Amino acid sequence: MDTQLAEALQSGDYEAFEHVFESYWEKVFSYLSKKTHSTEAAKDLTQLVFIKLWKYRDAVSAGIPLNEQIFRKTKQVFIDWLRQEMRRRQHIAGPMELPDVQGNDTSHHRLEIRNDVANAIRSLPPKRKEIFELRHIYGYSYKEISELLGISTKTVDSQLTKANLQLRKILQTAIFSVVLQDVISHVK
Known part of the structure; x- marks a missing residue:
C-alpha cells in the first residue's frame, strides 16, 4: 500500500x-x-x-x-x-549595544561580560553553535537534538563539550581583561 x-x-x-x-x-x-x-x-x-x-x-x-x-x-x-x-x-535584540553605565562599575562589568558571552557564542562554528543554542537556549535534550539534526547523541555530546571548552577559553581571556581593567582603575 x-x-x-x-x-x-x-x-x-x-x-x-x-x-x-x-x-x-x-x-x-x-x-x-x-x-x-x-x-x-x-x-x-x-x-x-x-x-x-x-x-x-x-x-x-x-x-x-x-x-x-x-x-x-x-x-x-x-x-x-x-x-x-x-x-x-x-535581530529584535539587536547587537548588544550596552549603555554607558557611569558610577556603577559592577553593573558596567556585568554588561561587558554579557556582551563577551554573546560574542563568544557567535564565534562558535555554525553547527556547534546550533547544537549549543538548541541545548542551552531552547532546552532540548541530547536525544531531541540528535533526532532534529539527524546526528548521534555522541556527536551532540562531543560538540557540546567542544563548545564549552571553546567558550571557557574565550571567556577566561575576557574575564581576565575585565578584572585587569578593574585593578588598573583602582590603582590610578
Missing part, C-alpha cells in the same frame, strides 16, 4: 496526495505543535510540510516508508523554522 501510494504521489496523482494529507496531517501537526509550543506556528509549518511534499513529489521514494519521508521533511521544516526564530530573536 505504502509503495503504491508513494509511486502514485511521485507521478503527480492528486488523489494520492489528498489521501496522504488526510492520513498524516494530524500527526505532523501534533508533532510540530509540541515542538513549537504554538498552534499558529504548527499550522503554518504543517501546511509547509505538505506544500514541500507536493512540490518535491518526484523525490519521494517507493523504497522508503512514506511515514519516514514525511517526518524527515517535517523535522527539516522545523529546523529551518528554529533557525529563522534564532535569527529573528537576534
Whole structure:
C-alpha cells in the first residue's frame, strides 16, 4: 500500500496526495505543535510540510516508508523554522549595544561580560553553535537534538563539550581583561 501510494504521489496523482494529507496531517501537526509550543506556528509549518511534499513529489521514494519521508521533511521544516526564530530573536535584540553605565562599575562589568558571552557564542562554528543554542537556549535534550539534526547523541555530546571548552577559553581571556581593567582603575 505504502509503495503504491508513494509511486502514485511521485507521478503527480492528486488523489494520492489528498489521501496522504488526510492520513498524516494530524500527526505532523501534533508533532510540530509540541515542538513549537504554538498552534499558529504548527499550522503554518504543517501546511509547509505538505506544500514541500507536493512540490518535491518526484523525490519521494517507493523504497522508503512514506511515514519516514514525511517526518524527515517535517523535522527539516522545523529546523529551518528554529533557525529563522534564532535569527529573528537576534535581530529584535539587536547587537548588544550596552549603555554607558557611569558610577556603577559592577553593573558596567556585568554588561561587558554579557556582551563577551554573546560574542563568544557567535564565534562558535555554525553547527556547534546550533547544537549549543538548541541545548542551552531552547532546552532540548541530547536525544531531541540528535533526532532534529539527524546526528548521534555522541556527536551532540562531543560538540557540546567542544563548545564549552571553546567558550571557557574565550571567556577566561575576557574575564581576565575585565578584572585587569578593574585593578588598573583602582590603582590610578
